[in-house]
Amino acid sequence: MQKFSAMSAGPSSGAGGRRRRRRPDPERPVVTGRDAYPWQIGLAAVVWMALGALLISSGIGFTGSDADTEQVDKISGSLGADTVVSTAQHGGGVLWILLGIAVLLVAALLAIGQGWSRYVLFALGFTAVIALGVAARWEVVLAMGFFVAGSLPLLAPRAHRYLAP
Numbered sequence: 001m002q003k004f005s006a007m008s009a010g011p012s013s014g015a016g017g018r019r020r021r022r023r024p025d026p027e028r029p030v031v032t033g034r035d036a037y038p039w040q041i042g043l044a045a046v047v048w049m050a051l052g053a054l055l056i057s058s059g060i061g062f063t064g065s066d067a068d069t070e071q072v073d074k075i076s077g078s079l080g081a082d083t084v085v086s087t088a089q090h091g092g093g094v095l096w097i098l099l100g101i102a103v104l105l106v107a108a109l110l111a112i113g114q115g116w117s118r119y120v121l122f123a124l125g126f127t128a129v130i131a132l133g134v135a136a137r138w139e140v141v142l143a144m145g146f147f148v149a150g151s152l153p154l155l156a157p158r159a160h161r162y163l164a165p
Helices: 002-008 039-060 069-079 093-111 117-134 139-155 157-163
Strands: none
Touching: 039 093, 039 117, 039 139, 039 157, 093 117, 117 139, 139 157
């Protein structure tokens, strides 16, 4: 029996067949699976930044549609003058630009691991969806998709543990 225990101890064993453990260096942080940066937070930050870019482009007018004036006149003539009010943007541009900048800044804070930023992003995203919906903009569909897609990864337990104070 003595011979078997000496053989099973292996070459890295110390006296008495015990394995030596390397002590962690206090100067070098140890990153384990629990402490590693969760991919869910990175994905959520990218999606929230896409929402911010959508809001800024909507406020600037990049996503506006150019309606054909001939078609607008044809619809107005057949259905009445109240049917087509105008194809120009009616306000909200500055609001969407400010919301977009705020979403971009807070999403960057989320990307570096600031846990409180997720709550601010939820409020900003909800406000953006409501503002675009009230203005009857087509971008509300994309904004709602980005809102949901940015919120769901943050519900993962690993993301919660990483962002917890």
